[in-house]
Amino acid sequence: MGRAPCCDKNGLKKGPWTPEEDQKLTAYIQLQGPGNWRSLPKNAGLQRCGKSCRLRWTNYLRPDIKRGRFSFEEEETIIQLHSILGNKWSAIAARLPGRTDNEIKNYWNTHIRKRLLRNGIDPVTHASRLDLLDLSSILSSALCNPSSLLTLSTLVGNTQALLNPDIFRLSTTPSSLKQENSDLFLQQLQENQLCSSLLQNQAIPTLSSQSNQFQNQVELIPACTTTASTGPFLNQTTPLMLANVEGFSPNTTSTFSCQNSQENFVPLNEGLVSQPNFYCNNTTTTNPKVPELEEYSGFQSANNCYQNFSIDSVISTRLTSPDPLNSPSTYVNSSSTEDDRECYSSLLKFEIPESFDIDDFL
DNA sequence: AAACGCCGCAACCGCCGAGGT
């Protein structure tokens, strides 16, 4: 049947809006409300089509729009929501107050998507893709500095994890969650976001993707499965959320702290993820007797992009601000560049359902 | 200083579904 254009394009202006047009539109809507968009431009004295006015208002002029850089929490939320909702930008925007779907879409396409690709994550499926991983930079980095060759073994270990069908099954689960428990999951997500926000105010271990720098900052410790979990997530008694395990009901969860983490995490790492990645920052060790170990388990959160724990995860810099939780292994990257934020989402917290049986799962 | 290329973002386009007539 075809659709008539929303308005007669003849004589109507297109392109960037002028301050005068913005002022007219804003003044009219503040007085009259948006009402009928088709008739609005005529009533407001604008030579624009109604659709253009609506877009200008909803994407730019609306007073509740938050402008400026996306925060850590916002970016985290976008990635998580995208893994569940896909390109449902309006649905994602509905959970990010002050952000428009257009802004989120643009931010995804220009920032997040590229970062995921660089980290070997398929931005569509959120699954790890070895063919997307920038192996050339990793290898060239290793060749330039033989001391960093240890990282290659880590890469191999993580590669095995990526190829492990169980891991793959985990990584593809959000699609099933989307269908079965999306509402519950989103509820959890919002709670998680609040928790994440709290965490960020305290201390966030962030990871850098600049693999050509890490050899100067960290020395990789060979994988060790007997070391107590001293990672920041476990030391802080933050609830851990495991939202991507197939069949899990997000509302039947239990807190999972440092005490039981050794029982649960080590077998998981051994069985599913080959080896956890332990490393220490030998430039800023605060306790000479106990190396600062940091573990980024391959056991993943709701968002599969967090599988990019491998190469990038070995880069960290000692947090310079006080750590209120006295976690000895809380790191944050010293720079605040965008690349350095690539892996901060690894902070996702896990919740282990009481019904979850590790043995059965293995 | 000029040319060029890249990047980010605002704006546009076309399609769709809901609701009204």
Next chain:
DNA sequence: AACCTCGGCGGTTGCGGCGTT
């Protein structure tokens, strides 16, 4: 039931700013 209008959505485009050569 068929048609139409409207608002909303996701994908795409094009311009301006910025960095590099």
